Structures are given as structure tokens and as C-alpha cells.
Amino acid sequence: GRRAFSLNTRKVDCTGKEVSICGWVKNVRKQRKHAFLAITDGQTVKPLQAVISPEQAEKLSTGAAIQVTGRWQSSPGSGQQFELNDVSQVSILGQHDAEHNPIQSKYQTQEYLRTIPHLRGRVTSNAALLRLRSKLIASITDFFDQQGFIQTHTPIVTSSDCEGAGEVFTVSSATEAKDGPQQANKETKVEPFFRLPKYLTVSAQLHLEALSQAVDKVWTLSPTFRAEKSDTPRHLSEFYMLEAEVCFTRSVDDVTQIVENMLRHAAKSLSANGTLEQLQEIRQRAMKEATDEDAKLTTPETLQTRWQGLISPSWPRVKYAEAIQLLQDHVRSGDARFENMPTYDSGFNAEHERYIAEHFGRGSPVFVTDYPRVQKPFYMAPSTATNEGADWGDTVACFDLLVPDLCELAGGSLREHDHEALVVGMADKGVSGENLEWYQDLRKYGSVPHGGFGLGFDRLICYMSGFGNVRDVVAFPRCYESLPP
Ligand code: 4AD
Ligand code: MG
Numbered sequence: 001g002r003r004a005f006s007l008n009t010r011k012v013d014c015t016g017k018e019v020s021i022c023g024w025v026k027n028v029r030k031q032r033k034h035a036f037l038a039i040t041d042g043q044t045v046k047p048l049q050a051v052i053s054p055e056q057a058e059k060l061s062t063g064a065a066i067q068v069t070g071r072w073q074s075s076p077g078s079g080q081q082f083e084l085n086d087v088s089q090v091s092i093l094g095q096h097d098a099e100h101n102p103i104q105s106k107y108q109t110q111e112y113l114r115t116i117p118h119l120r121g122r123v124t125s126n127a128a129l130l131r132l133r134s135k136l137i138a139s140i141t142d143f144f145d146q147q148g149f150i151q152t153h154t155p156i157v158t159s160s161d162c163e164g165a166g167e168v169f170t171v172s173s174a175t176e177a178k179d180g181p182q183q184a185n186k187e188t189k190v191e192p193f194f195r196l197p198k199y200l201t202v203s204a205q206l207h208l209e210a211l212s213q214a215v216d217k218v219w220t221l222s223p224t225f226r227a228e229k230s231d232t233p234r235h236l237s238e239f240y241m242l243e244a245e246v247c248f249t250r251s252v253d254d255v256t257q258i259v260e261n262m263l264r265h266a267a268k269s270l271s272a273n274g275t276l277e278q279l280q281e282i283r284q285r286a287m288k289e290a291t292d293e294d295a296k297l298t299t300p301e302t303l304q305t306r307w308q309g310l311i312s313p314s315w316p317r318v319k320y321a322e323a324i325q326l327l328q329d330h331v332r333s334g335d336a337r338f339e340n341m342p343t344y345d346s347g348f349n350a351e352h353e354r355y356i357a358e359h360f361g362r363g364s365p366v367f368v369t370d371y372p373r374v375q376k377p378f379y380m381a382p383s384t385a386t387n388e389g390a391d392w393g394d395t396v397a398c399f400d401l402l403v404p405d406l407c408e409l410a411g412g413s414l415r416e417h418d419h420e421a422l423v424v425g426m427a428d429k430g431v432s433g434e435n436l437e438w439y440q441d442l443r444k445y446g447s448v449p450h451g452g453f454g455l456g457f458d459r460l461i462c463y464m465s466g467f468g469n470v471r472d473v474v475a476f477p478r479c480y481e482s483l484p485p
Helices: 007-011 124-146 205-215 253-272 275-289 300-311 320-332 350-359 419-428 437-441 457-465
Strands: 018-030 035-040 048-052 065-074 082-092 170-176 188-192 198-200 218-225 238-247 317-319 366-369 398-403 407-415 450-456
Touching: 018 048, 018 082, 035 065, 048 065, 124 218, 124 253, 124 275, 124 457, 205 218, 205 238, 205 437, 205 450, 238 253, 238 457, 253 275, 253 300, 253 366, 253 398, 253 407, 253 450, 253 457, 275 300, 275 457, 300 457, 317 320, 320 350, 320 366, 350 366, 350 398, 350 407, 407 457, 419 437, 450 457
Parallel strands: 048 082, 317 366
Antiparallel strands: 018 035, 018 065, 035 048, 065 082, 170 188, 170 198, 218 238, 238 450, 366 398, 398 407, 407 450
16 A cells, blocks of 8 residues: 655665655756656755656646655666656645745745745755754753753743843733723733733743752753844844753863763764754855855855864863953964954953954864953852962853854853852842842752853854854744844
């Protein structure tokens, strides 16, 4: 009997057998005696070829969903190992308006595709991004599981602004006005979520800290929200953050080591399972076909270098003060030129961060540690906490992970675990203890040195895929001043 084969079952040897395949037409190439049909089910970069008659090809066009029944045979053509031949049946599975289809088989720019997020997953490169995200989550889940971390779920609606930056979205509940006579034009009264001010979370960290102090190692991958007016290729209003928290830490390196090992594990396993190869093929095609320069910025070779960097051992660590010094030295010796001179007090801007990642690393990401306290949120522990006697000045035991082209990929720190010091730190930063009593409580009962990190998951997808804009690697991006479907 006939069985519906998914295209990715090509691994199974069914040479000579009659198979039925479901997918979408990528392209039809009509010749006098035959027509060559490229079909995909979205699972592979390379479509599958079916050789059909000109009559069978008559009603087919790019984008139509079809079922094709034929014999699976080795292909005489050079483009593919196998193809579907002796096709007995081609049926169209649903409506398809070929004339108005916004997705065409020719190259379409990411900028254009951003206007049709509900359709762009059908483009080969965008489908590859969906697969990358899925494989990456699987690999990271596997890493944490092996390392004894517990995956947890933290709330989206919270009453705290973890980063204290005031970049929160407020949650309201819309209720119909109950008072007054029924009007044709009913008024809607918007009030805060159950009358208390509530926000969409900017980070799961505070809740992770609570859970960590019950079971030591925890992690989560959850949506986070920032009401910052940053209109850049790296910023979204809604993004996924990968966060982890561990207890019994001695130094910031206990945390950086987890980030490094996790990303190395992911890059290794995704190289081994063919994901990197697919992404390089996508880059290769972009080099050939792209009509927009942006799409050509990351070559297949650059992508290879990035992944090798992720896999390479012992990523460099450089202290903030040293990094500033190095940047200034590079400017003085004429090796570097910046619009703004980096100074200890002004901190890094994106331009400096990119330079650090490109020049102080060895193709790998770079950890910059021990930033001045004034630049960082209230919860960070002082550098001196783990470097008794050393003269660190007023720096905190933290790090930013910087990568070439993209800047900041992750950030983390040791957390202040002393109750009094935390209270002082909050007061210094003007963070009111309101709604954070529970967080202070954690320092009263079985308090323990601990730390963790948060990594911008969508930025990681950008870095590993070579796509330059987070708006292109998220299926339905929400960002400053734009909310498509
Ligand atoms: O540096 P951030 O703000 O750190 C925190 O929120 C900590 N509480 C995390 C922790 O220690 N658990 O954010 C962490 C990462 C950044 O390094 C960046 O990669 C990403 O989240 N990120 C964004 N990604 C996309 N769009 C935005 N608007 C982002 N803001 C931060
Ligand atoms: Mg940060």
C-alpha cells in the first residue's frame, strides 16, 4: 500500500519503491518533455526533486501544497542523489493564489520579509532559523540536565523591576465599567492587574535566586520584556532570556565557566548533527543571491570562525580596568580609532565592546569582569567579597560576555548574599524595598554565596546563524514602535 512519506525520511532506503510525498512547491521548471519540480516540507535546506510530465505540471506554481506519488530512484542529474520518478499522481491539497503569493522563489530581502512575518517561515533561510532555535534548546536542555541543573518556570507577571532601570511594561486588566446605565458605546475602564501595580518581567533572576536556594542549580528559558526605546538590530521589546543560578560559588569564574561550557557543548553538538553545515549553505546562497548588502555581511567562513571560537577552550577573561587600559593603549599607538575615547568612568559603548571582542579574544568570545559598581544593578556582590585584601576599588564581581560583530551576548554576577549589605546597596541605588521584602528574606534564612547569568537567546541565534538583526531570527518580533502580527 501507499504510505505518506515525509521528505526527511530520505534517510530510509526506499530506492525503487513507490512513495507518496507531501510538501510545498519551491519551484517548477518546465521543459518540452519533462518538468522538474522542487518540493520541500521545510525540514531541509535542499528541496527534493520530482520529474513530472508537462501536463502534470500545468496547474503547479511556487507555494502550492501538493502530494506527489512516484518511484524513489537514484537521480541521473548532478544536483541530487535521488529523485522521484515515474510519477503516477500529483494532487494539489488546498487553495493557492499563485498570482498574489507574497513569497516568490526568487531572492527576497529580510527587510521585505519582515513585513510578512506570518509567511516568511516558508523561505528556506527562515525555516533554517526555526530549526536552529529548536536544536539549540534541545542541546542546552541536554547540557543542563547532564550537569544536574533543574529547569524551572518563573513568573512573567511580577511586582519587581529586577534591573532597576525603569524599563518595565505595566500590566493592566481591562474591565467594563460596571456603574452607569448601559450605553451603546460601552466605555472600557483600564485598571492595574487586580489593583496592584504589576509588570511584565525584565529578568527571571530574582525568582531563580529563590529557587536556587532550595535546589542549588536551576535554569530557565523564558520571555522577558523591556520597555526601552532602543531601535537597534540587537534590541527587542519581547525576547527570550536564558538564565541560570547556582549556590556555593567562590568567584565569578564559577559562573563564567558554566556559560563557556554550555555554549561549547551547544556548538559542538550542533556541528555534529549537521546544523552548522545547513547554516553555512544558507550563507553561501546569500553570498550568491542576496540583493541587499546586509545579508552578505557574514560569509560562510566567518560563520565557521565563530563556531570554532565557541568550541575553542579557555576563552579570555579580562578585567574591566585592564580592558579600558588596553583600549586607551590601542588608541595611543594608533591601532584603534573610536568616536569616543573610552574612559574608566564613561564605560564602554557598542563600538568599544566590538573592538574588545575582536582584538582581545582569539576568535572566541571574551569575558570582561569586575565593572565599576556605579554601572551595574543593585544586587551585585563586591569584587572584594571573593578577593579578600585585594585592591579592587569599588567594583562588583560581575561579567559581560562580548562576541565579535554583536557586542554583549550575556551578563552575570555573584549576588550580594549579606542582608545588611544588600539593604545598603538598594538604598544607594534608590531601589525601594517595596515588593522586594521576599528577596531580602532569602538573605535571612540559610543565606549562601551564589551567582548566575542571563543570556540573550535571540542574540545567540543571530550569532550562530550569521543573521545580523534579532528581528529576523524571532518568528514574530515585538520591538520599539512596531508590532506586526
Ligand atoms: O544584561 P541584562 O539586562 O541582565 C539581566 O537582566 C540579568 N538580571 C541577567 C541575570 O544575571 N540573570 O540582560 C541579559 C542579556 C543581555 O546580555 C543581552 O544579551 C540580552 O539579555 N538582552 C536583550 N536581548 C534582546 N533585546 C533586548 N532589549 C535585550 N536586553 C538584554
Ligand atoms: Mg547586561
